[in-house]
Amino acid sequence: MSRIKNLLIVSAFAILCLNSNPLSANALEQFNVYLGFGSTNNNAVYKLQEFLVNQGYLKTTPTGNYLSLTRDAVKAFQIANNISNTGYFGPLTAGAANKILLSSTESTNNNKAQVNTSPVTNSANAASVILSNSKTISWQTNKYPAQVGININLLRKVSSNPLSYTLVRQIATDAPNNGSYSWIPNPGETGNDLYLEVTCSTSHNFGSGCNLGSTPVKAY
Secondary structure (H helix, E strand, O other): OOEEEEEEEOOOOOOOOOOOOOOOOOOOOOOOOOEOOOOOOOHHHHHHHHHHHHOOOOOOOOOOOOOHHHHHHHHHHHHHOOOOOOOOEOHHHHHHHHHHHHHHHHHHOOOOOOOOOOOOOOOOOOOOOOOOOEEEEEEEOOOOOOOOOEEEEEEEEEEEOOEEEEEEEEEEEEEOOOOEEEEOOOOOOOOOOEEEEEEEOOOOOOOOOOOOOOOOEEOO
């Protein structure tokens, strides 16, 4: 029987670098990058912080540095939106934020919100998908703690404008970080709107935070 292989190359400490000088961001601009602890002097972090301040989760002035206060604010936002509170601003969290931003835009503008629908990019991520009936997801991690497992999520893309995903189910919780995991889809888990992602364990205390995450890749 042929198999499917999704190759996710991710880093526990990956930093998405954008503009070297934080600038004031448009509060209604959609989020299309994922962010984690340790990013500094980053315009995308600055925009995230403005959003968190506007929503009441962050009480400090935006700096463009993703450190403990920003991580804790993201966790609080995740809890409020029924998302695993890892502190990593990944696809589910960005999707929840984008819904709020789109709602704010529509409430102040009779025209449809104009948002950036460019695909999220991550230089540390690559994917290869081959159609098959059985599924195997494979990944690689760098600087991830030894003996700590990973979580694997099945997502459904619900919107490109704004970019938004919902969690279908967690395929694996604290699976061994050995680079490969086989799984069988449940009835109804079909369609080209299903995606996979590998994320940090939610049962391990990473101390300063964990940025393990990948751009979701198509499951089929």
